[in-house]
Amino acid sequence: MLSVLFLAPLGWVFWVSIAQGSGAAGGAITGPSLLSYPMVLQYTDLTTGLLNSAIIAGSTAVLTLVLACPAAFALARFGLPYSNGLLGIMLAIAFFPPVALLVPLLVQLRESGLIGTQLGAIVPDTVFFLPFAIWLLATFFRELPAEVEDVAKVDGASTLRVLTAVVMPLAAPSLFATGVFVFVLAWNELIFASTFTLGEYVRPVTVVLSDLVAQARVGFPGPLAAGSLVAALPPVVLFLAFRGRILAGLTGDTLGKYSTRAVATTPQRMLLWIGTAVFLLAGAWAATLFARHGLAALAFPYPLNYGEGPLLDQVVRLAGMKNIYPADLSTPPYVVSNYPPLFVLLQAPLVWIFGPEFLYGRVISLASTMAVAGLISATLYVITRDRTASAAGGLTFLAVPFVLHWSSLDRVDMLGLALSWGGLYTVVRRPDRRGVILAALLFVAAIYTRQTYALAAPLAAFTWLLAGGHGRRALGLATLSGSLSLLLLGLLSALTGGGFYFHTVTANVNEFRWEQVTYHLTTMQGLMPLLFVGGVAFLIVGLRARPALWWLAGAYLAGSAVAALLIGKIGSDVNYLLELSAALALTAGAMIAHYASRPGVRGALLLALAVQVAIMIQASQYVYSGLQSDVIAHRAGLVRLQEVVDDSNGVVLADEYAGLLPLDGRSIYLQPFEMTQLHRDGVWDQGPLLTSIRHQEFPAILIWKPPYAAGIQRERWTREMLRAIGENYVPVHKYAGTLVYRPRPGDGVP
Numbered sequence: 001m002l003s004v005l006f007l008a009p010l011g012w013v014f015w016v017s018i019a020q021g022s023g024a025a026g027g028a029i030t031g032p033s034l035l036s037y038p039m040v041l042q043y044t045d046l047t048t049g050l051l052n053s054a055i056i057a058g059s060t061a062v063l064t065l066v067l068a069c070p071a072a073f074a075l076a077r078f079g080l081p082y083s084n085g086l087l088g089i090m091l092a093i094a095f096f097p098p099v100a101l102l103v104p105l106l107v108q109l110r111e112s113g114l115i116g117t118q119l120g121a122i123v124p125d126t127v128f129f130l131p132f133a134i135w136l137l138a139t140f141f142r143e144l145p146a147e148v149e150d151v152a153k154v155d156g157a158s159t160l161r162v163l164t165a166v167v168m169p170l171a172a173p174s175l176f177a178t179g180v181f182v183f184v185l186a187w188n189e190l191i192f193a194s195t196f197t198l199g200e201y202v203r204p205v206t207v208v209l210s211d212l213v214a215q216a217r218v219g220f221p222g223p224l225a226a227g228s229l230v231a232a233l234p235p236v237v238l239f240l241a242f243r244g245r246i247l248a249g250l251t252g253d254t255l256g257k258y259s260t261r262a263v264a265t266t267p268q269r270m271l272l273w274i275g276t277a278v279f280l281l282a283g284a285w286a287a288t289l290f291a292r293h294g295l296a297a298l299a300f301p302y303p304l305n306y307g308e309g310p311l312l313d314q315v316v317r318l319a320g321m322k323n324i325y326p327a328d329l330s331t332p333p334y335v336v337s338n339y340p341p342l343f344v345l346l347q348a349p350l351v352w353i354f355g356p357e358f359l360y361g362r363v364i365s366l367a368s369t370m371a372v373a374g375l376i377s378a379t380l381y382v383i384t385r386d387r388t389a390s391a392a393g394g395l396t397f398l399a400v401p402f403v404l405h406w407s408s409l410d411r412v413d414m415l416g417l418a419l420s421w422g423g424l425y426t427v428v429r430r431p432d433r434r435g436v437i438l439a440a441l442l443f444v445a446a447i448y449t450r451q452t453y454a455l456a457a458p459l460a461a462f463t464w465l466l467a468g469g470h471g472r473r474a475l476g477l478a479t480l481s482g483s484l485s486l487l488l489l490g491l492l493s494a495l496t497g498g499g500f501y502f503h504t505v506t507a508n509v510n511e512f513r514w515e516q517v518t519y520h521l522t523t524m525q526g527l528m529p530l531l532f533v534g535g536v537a538f539l540i541v542g543l544r545a546r547p548a549l550w551w552l553a554g555a556y557l558a559g560s561a562v563a564a565l566l567i568g569k570i571g572s573d574v575n576y577l578l579e580l581s582a583a584l585a586l587t588a589g590a591m592i593a594h595y596a597s598r599p600g601v602r603g604a605l606l607l608a609l610a611v612q613v614a615i616m617i618q619a620s621q622y623v624y625s626g627l628q629s630d631v632i633a634h635r636a637g638l639v640r641l642q643e644v645v646d647d648s649n650g651v652v653l654a655d656e657y658a659g660l661l662p663l664d665g666r667s668i669y670l671q672p673f674e675m676t677q678l679h680r681d682g683v684w685d686q687g688p689l690l691t692s693i694r695h696q697e698f699p700a701i702l703i704w705k706p707p708y709a710a711g712i713q714r715e716r717w718t719r720e721m722l723r724a725i726g727e728n729y730v731p732v733h734k735y736a737g738t739l740v741y742r743p744r745p746g747d748g749v750p
Contacts, residue, residue, distance in 0.1 A: 003271045004486050012228070017225035035613045035622065036226035038526035046227055047525065048201060049208035054234065056193070057186035060125040061179045063230055064133045067126070069175070072165050087138055090131035098128055109196055120196035121204065122446060125186045133178050134187075141167065155438030169584055184235045205231045225507045246655075268600035275366055276388060280720040282613040283395030290398050290407065291616055293625050295410040296364045297361060302638040306629050306673070308410040309337065309659025313668040314355055315344045319352040325492070325499035329675075332750055333667055336674040337503045340494075343412040356662045361410030367416035369407035376586055382428050383549045384593040384709035392609060392713030393589025399613045401527055401582040402574040405624035413575040413743045416449035417582065422456035427461040427477070428552065436465075436473045440480040447485050451504060452566060454485070456559030457580050463555035468548065509567040510677050517568040523576060527619050530612040534605075540599065542594055553590050557583040571673055571715070583690035596618035637736030644733075644740055648699040655716050656704035657738060671700075673716040686718060693724040696743035706737035 018032040033599035040046055056060065075087060105124050106115075114120040144167060168175065190206045209227055239246060303309050314324045314337050324337045324344070347360045377394035392599065406413060423442035426435050441462060446453040446524050451604060458481055465474035492500040525532060537558055542550040560579040588609060595602040638657065645660050650670045652661060657670050669687065678684035692698065703713050703725070729741035 010232075013225045013229055016498065017222050017229060019222070021654050025347040033622075036222040036446070037230065038619060040223050041079050041526040041529050042232060043223075044225075045203075045208050046205065046230070049205035050231070050234070052118060053187055053204040053231075056121045056125065057183045059118075059151070059671045060129065061183040063122065063126045064129055064182045065175060065179050067130055068137050068178070069168065070163065070503040072134045073141055073167060073292055074133070076138045078142035086665050087135050090135045092103075093131040101128070102191065102195060105192070106195060107259050112560045115664040116202065120202075121189075121193050124192040124196060125189055128192070129182050129185055130505075133145075134180055136178050136453055137171070140171055140178075141473055144170055145539045157581070158417070161353075173246075180238060180246055183238065187235055192481040222486070234558065236668075237345055251630055264484060268598075268603065271603035272599035274602070275603035275610070277396075279610040279613070282610040282617070283391065283399070286395060286399035286613055286617055289620060289625070290404055293404055293620075293628065294362075294408045294630060295626060296616070298366070300632050300635070301358065301563035301663070302631075302635070302642070304356065304628055305409050305411065305659050305667055306656050306658075308361070309654075309657070309662065310337075311339075311410060311412070311669055312345060312358060312659055312667060313348045315351050315361075316356050316662045317667065318344055319348040323496060323499065325496040325503045327497040327499035329678070330688070332669055332688060333677045334670045334684070335592055335668055336507045336510055336671055336678070338674070339412045339450055340504055342445060342449045345416075358410045358659065358663075362408055365411060365414040367410055368405055368414035369398070371418040372414070372421050372582060375418070376589070377424045379425050379428050379552075379587070379676055380549075380589045380593065382425075383552070384590075386596055386598075387592040388606075388628070389593035389596070390588045392592045392606070393585050396531070396588045396609065396613060397582055397585035397747060399616045399620075400409055400585070401620040401624040402524075402624060403576045403581055404620045405627065406575050408628065410574065412450050413578055416446045416453045416579055418454045419443075419446035419449060420579075422446075423583070424461055424556070425553075426566065427464060431468060431470055431473060433473070433476075437480065439685060440477055440484065443477075443481045444484045447481075448488060451508070451578070452563045453579070455563050456556050456583070459559040460552050460556035464548070464552045505679060506683070507674065508569075509681070510571060511680070512568045513570060514568055516570070516572065520567050520577065521564075522573065524580075527616060528581075528584060528612065530608055531588055532575070533583050534591045534609075535587040538591045538594065542590060545594055546590070549590050549593070553583070553587050557587060571677070631736075633736045634736035635739070639733040640733070641738060641740070644700055644702070644735075650699045651697070652700045652702065653698050654702035654738075655713070657702060657736070660702075665748065676716060676718050676721075679718055686720060690720055690724050693721065696728055696729055699743070701737050701741040705734075706740045 009173055017036045046057040074607045086392070101124075105127075109115050109120055109123070114123060143406070187204075188206065190202075193204045194207050209224070297304060299375070313335065317324050318341070322343065327335075343361070343364070345583045346364060350360045351357075359492070366633070373394040377390040378395055381390040384390070388715065403644045419442050423439040423446065426439040426442060430438075431602070443454075443458050443461070446457065462474045462478055465477060489501065538550070539554055539557070542553070557580075560583040562581040564577055566572065567574075591608070592602060592605055595605060640747060641657055642660050644666065645654075645664050646665070653670050653672070654661065654668075655672045659673070662670050675684055675689075679686045693701075704716070705713055717725075725741060728744055731739040
């Protein structure tokens with residue numbers, strides 16, 4: 001009953017965060033929603049505030065212990081006169097109202113130049129919490145047996161040596177408990193923080209939360225409630241993680257019933273069962289959404305994404321035995337094949353037999369996504385023999401919004417990811433000579449599906465073999481994978497007159513923008529906070545218990561994080577985050593396996609992972625799955641655009657829906673985004689194309705201008721192209737967010 005009474009306010013705050021957060025999301029969400037949490041985590045000031053609070057509270061705790069230990073030891077052991085009176089005074093000071101010290105502290109800190117810095121909060125917090133820490137530690141030190149200290153003094157140890165080598169190890173639980181108390185007090189402190197940390201980048205989370213109060217006052221309390229719970233979470237996690245040590249420090253029982261290694265109790269086992277059941281329900285929800293999303297894509301015959309059209313066009317040209325990597329782009333078609341040929345090669349026979357359809361590539365992507373989830377589970381099971389952890393890794397991957405969004409597209413990424421995971425699983429399952437050869441072939445196949453898969457999985461396999469004592473096989477894997485990849489690069493480049501290298505390497509070097517990296521990683525941090533925390537936590541705690549899994553997951557996480565930075569290239573999308581998502585799913589399963597012997601912690605982790613999956617599912621429903629649903633909802637407009645293409649006697653230019661051209665049996669004449677980037681890099685001359693536009697040689701030009709992506713046409717077309725189109729063409733219709741331009745009557749340039 002007391003637990004219910006204490007938890008009731010937190011329950012009410014949680015209900016407010018999920019029930020009244022929809023207004024802050026533009027009213028698009030009806031009913032309870034967890035999206036307030038990713039929204040506040042994408043609020044950069046809040047995450048910066050959490051980091052500042054950790055720095056301020058951690059520094060305060062360490063500095064307080066450093067100063068309190070010798071003072072408490074002196075009061076406890078030196079027999080100072082009036083020591084009890086001094087301890088009483090210190091306890092009274094601990095209860096002194098901080099507002100009474102505000103003005104003198106403000107004057108002193110201003111004179112010392114600490115206002116607006118983190119030290120401006122650390123110093124007052126240390127001064128204010130130091131008396132309490134001294135009183136508490138002195139009480140602990142007095143309970144320690146003095147005989148041990150006397151023996152050390154007889155052996156010639158100095159007082160400082162006695163304190164550091166004898167007393168502090170014996171009092172370690174008490175020191176830890178005191179440090180935790182000071183950390184929590186400093187974390188929750190507001191008066192000093194709001195007065196002394198005026199700088200925008202040094203404010204702790206308690207000050208940042210006040211900025212969210214304005215939203216609550218205008219009727220959106222959801223984000224404030226979510227932010228409050230997020231801010232309260234670190235101290236709670238700290239206590240739950242070290243509750244045994246804290247209770248042992250407070251009670252003096254360092255090895256008894258408060259030990260964190262105690263035998264599992266019935267409530268802990270119940271928590272494990274509940275956590276497992278709730279997570280499996282969340283995983284089933286994610287799998288159901290994945291299936292619905294995929295089936296809707298398979299039933300849709302038109303393009304769902306800008307990149308689908310060029311790939312289908314390459315399949316059609318390859319089925320017609322044409323070179324998809326021409327070295328000369330001075331003559332039409334002005335198209336670029338950014339990826340190696342494996343994905344389009346798999347579809348070419350189907351196009352040759354049945355005709356061009358997006359269905360083939362989407363089936364490959366969906367099957368590859370399920371294969372990746374299965375391979376993550378299988379890899380975890382081979383290493384841990386833990387079915388729950390294996391299921392956690394695979395189902396978490398399917399729930400990631402980026403994975404759901406990309407899984408149903410006719411794009412190369414999922415096939416490449418599946419092949420790379422096939423190689424990784426092969427090395428883990430069979431680290432012998434045949435397994436290494438098969439893994440190398442799969443890695444090469446992944447690289448020749450998408451180039452960026454040359455890093456994370458091969459690095460993880462190499463590290464796994466090396467850590468397992470298979471140094472020669474690790475070198476053999478690296479040598480075979482690298483030599484085959486370079487051999488194919490030289491062969492394909494020679495067969496295409498250098499075109500393959502130009503298309504897959506040179507044409508992929510686009511302008512890099514760090515703000516895109518920051519934006520996407522902030523989005524990922526907001527949508528997947530617990531996965532990020534779990535990944536970092538496993539890197540910290542997993543080495544001693546599961547070194548084999550630690551080397552595999554750590555290397556894969558590091559490699560995928562480096563590859564994810566390429567999302568900063570202009571025009572990049574969330575497909576650059578798929579490998580990192582797989583790495584975080586792997587570490588999530590690894591964390592579950594790590595606590596197999598501690599059912600209480602394992603159950604809590606499964607519940608937390610279920611919450612994380614629920615957040616990702618709702619983000620998918622309202623954002624990423626909504627992107628596909630929005631395209632499908634414009635089916636009637638796409639039918640009209642297809643009619644425009646069918647009725648046009650000549651070459652049609654298009655951007656977002658260029659995939660309508662190969663569906664109609666036409667080749668894509670221009671890939672506007674890719675050629676625009678090549679023009680800006682000085683690699684391609686747009687003059688002949690501009691002349692064709694001015695001559696009105698194109699019966700129709702389709703330019704996508706949706707209301708939610710304003711200005712995207714300026715990223716895909718050069719200013720000269722848009723100017724020439726505006727001068728010589730006139731928009732006559734708008735279907736599916738796409739303007740249909742027709743030649744302006746009588747304005748053609750002779």
